Amino acid sequence: MASELFRRRARTWSLLGIACVTVALALPATRSMAADCPGNPGALGTSRTLVVDPREHPRIGTMQYAETLPLQDHEVVLTFDDGPLPRHSNAVLDILAKECVKATFFVVGRMAKAYPDGVRRMHDAGHSIGTHSHNHPLSFHRMTVEQAKQEVDEGIDAVATALGDRAAVAPFFRIPGLLRAEAVEGYLGSQGIQTWSADFPADDWRHISPAAVYGLAMSRLQAKGRGVLLLHDIQPRTVAALPQILHELKARGFRIVHVVPATPDRPKTPTEPSQWRLRPITEQVAISRWPKVPSFSFANAEMLPGPAVSDLGLNAGHMTESVGGPRHLARGQTPLPKRAPWPRQTPMAASANLIAFPIPAGVLFSIPEKSQPAIRAMIPVASHHATAGAGLGATKLDEAAPATAAGAPVRQISGSAAIAPAALQRGPIGLTARPRPLNH
Template sequence: MIGSSVVARTRSWIVLCLGSFLGGFLGVLTIGSPAIAADCPGHPDALGTSRTLVVDPHEHPRIGTMQYRETLPLKDHEVVLTFDDGPLPKYSNQVLQILADECIKATFFIIGEQAKANPEGVRKLVAAGHTVGTHSMTHPLTMDRMPLDKAEAQINGGIEWTSAAMTDPSKLAPFFRIPGLMRADGVENVLISRGIQVWSADFPADDWRHVSPDRVYQLAIQRLEAKGKGILLLHDIQARTVAALPKIIRDLKARGYRIVHVVPATAEQLATPTTPVEWLLHPPTETTPIARWPAVPNFVFAQTKTLPAPSLADLNAQAAHQPLLPRKTMALANVAATLPVPGRDLFAIPEGSVEVLLSTTLSRRAATRLAMAAETPPAAKVKAGKWHARRTARAAHGTPNHAAETEGTAAKSTAPKSAAPKSTAPRPTRVASLKKRAQ
C-alpha cells in the first residue's frame, strides 16, 4: 500500500510537471505567433497576420524606399498593408470587412476632415485592432512648397480631429504620411522634432488613378515581386481598391507572403530588437563588394606651435655614429657665421658712368651709345676706324663728302620757293594752240 501510494504520487508529480512545461512552452509559441486558421474563426484558409513589429520613431524617423534610404526591417516575403485618405463609410467599411475575414491587421493614415465628418469610422479602425496614423487635415498636394506655419496647421489639424474621434486618444500612433508624398525637409524636421515617424512606401498600386481593379491588382503584385518585401500603399476610399483587395490577398497567400502589423513602441511595449542593416531593403551580403571606403579621420593636434629647425650640431649629436659632414664643415658649424662690414667705396658711382647717365632723362641717349660702344666687337671697331680714316683723306683732297652732298640736297629741298631765281627761257608753244590759230 505504501509503495503503491508513493508510485501514484510520483506519477501525478511527473504529469503535473510535464503539463506545466508544455503549457509554458505552448504559451511561448503563442506570443507573436501568426494569426492563421486557428486564430480566424470561420475562415480556416485565412492569410492572417504573421507577427507584430514594434518600432521606435526616434530611432528611425523616415521609412519607405520610394523616398528614403531606410524602410521597415522586414524579412523576405513580408508585407505591410497601408491605406490612405479615409475613413469614407461607403468603401472603408468594405475594406474593414475584407481585412477582418482574413484576420489581417493594417495601418491607416486618416485625413482630419474625414475624421471630423465620420468619427465612427475612426473608432471602428481602433476597435478592429488596426494602427491609426494621420495624413494632414485637408490633404493638400503642396506641402513641399507651402509656408511652414501652414504645414504645421495641416499636421496639427489632422492629429486634433483624429484623436478627438477616438474614445482613447492614446491609441493614435505617432505615424504621419505626407499627402501625395510631397516631402520637404522643413515639414519632416517639424514631425521628427515631435517624435512623429514619417512614412513613405516601398511601392504603390496606383489605385488613385483611373485604372481598372485588375490593373491595381497587377501593379501591386508585380511591384511586390520585384522588391520581394515592403510597404504597400493603397487607398480605402476607392471602389477599385475594394474590388482588387480580395484578389491581392489571395495571390499573396498563394505566393507565400506574410502580413506584418506595425505598432509604435511605448513604455510598456519596447521596440523589436533589430540591427541597422535590417532597415535597408536589400542589405549587402559578405559576398557583395561595396565601393564605399571609410573616410580618413581628421586629426586634432593639441599644440600648433612649430618646432625649431635642426642645426648642424644636432645632426652629429651621437658620437657613436659616423660624422655626416667633413671635419672642416663641422668646425665651421661651431663658429658663428659673420661677414665684414662693407666699405663706403663699394656704393660709390663714378661720374660720367652709364649708371649716372641713365639716372637723368636728357642723358639716356648718350648712356645708350656708351653701352653699345662697350658691347661692340673688336672687328666692328677696326672697320669703323678704317671708314673714319678714309673719310678724313677725302676731306683733305677736296673730294666732296657724301654726307655734305646729302645735307646740301636736303637744304635745297627745304629752301623756300620765293628764294629760287626765275627762269628767262621762252616757253614752248603747244600743238593744240597752233591748231586753234589755224582755224
C-alpha cells in the same frame, strides 16, 4: 578522452534541441493566428507585430528615403490612405476582418470629423491609426513651416477627438501626395512623429481597372520581395482588387506584418541597423568597394622651408604700389595699363664657352635638273606646190605662203616629247571653197 568527446556531443545535441524548440514555438504562433480566424481556417492572418520607435527611425519608405521597415523576406505591411469614407472603408474593413489581417490607416482629419464612427471602427478592429493632414492639400512641398504645422496638428486633433483618446493615435504621418519637404519632415521629427512613405504603390488613385491594381501590387511586391504597400480605402477599385491581392499573397507565401508604435509598456522590437535597409550592403561588399584609409606614421614631422619673397626677385614696395587704388586722370589724359608687379625680362649674358652645332650645307637641298637630248617636234621641208606652180587646188595663196628651207635651224624644246613621226611633211594650206553658212 572518451568523457571529453561525450561532453562535446551532449553540448551539440542540446544546442540543436534549443534551436528546434525555438522554431517550433515560432511556427505554431503564425499558424495559430491564421487558424484562429473565425469562419476562415485558411485565412492569410497576421504573422507578427512589429514595434518601432519613431524617434530612432523618423523616415521610412524606399520610394523617398534610404530606410524602410525592418521586414524579412516575403513580409508585407498594408497601408490605406484618405479615409474614412463609410461606403468603401467599411468594405475594406470587412475584407481585412475576414482574412484576420491588420493594417495601418492614415486618416484625414476632415474625414474623421465627418465620419468619427468610421475611425472608431478602424481602431476597434485592432488596426493602427495614423494621420494624413487635416485637409489633404497637395502643397506640402511649398508650405511654410507654420502652414504645415497647422495642417499636421489639426489633423491629429480631429482624429484624437473622434477616438476620444489622443494616445490611441499612432505617431505615424504620411504627407499627402508624398510631396515631401525638409522643413515638414524636420517638424514631424521634432514632435516624435514618424514620416511614412512607401516601398511600392498600386496606383489605385488613378482611373484604372481593379485587375490593373491587383497586377501592379503583385508585380511590384514580387520585384522587391518585401515592403510597405500603399493603397487607398476610399476607392471602389481598391475594394474590388483587395480580396484577390490577399488571396495571392497567401498563395505566394507572403506574410502580413502589423506595425505599432513603442510605448513605455510596449518596448520596441530589437533590430539591427542593416535590417532597416531594403538592400543592405554586406560587410564583404563594403570592404571590397571602400578600402580603409591607411594610418601613416611619420618619422620626421618637420615643416619644409618655404621660399621668401626676396627669392622670387620681386619688389614688395613696387607690388604694393602697382596694386593700389584707381588713379585719377586729368582731362584728356589717356589711361595706360599698370605695370605688372613681376620683374621685366632681362637679357642673359652670353657664355664664352658655347657649343656650336654644325649647320647643313646648301648643296644638301639643291635638286639637279635632268639633261635630255634634243627632240625635234617636226622636220620642215619645202612645199612641192610652190615649185611645181601647178596642181590641184593651187592658188595664189599657195604661192604666197612662206616656205621653210630644209636646212633652217630648228629650235629645241627642252623636255618635249615626239608628237609625230620624223617623216611628217607640211602640206599646203589653201581655200578651195567658201564655207557655207550653217543656216542655209
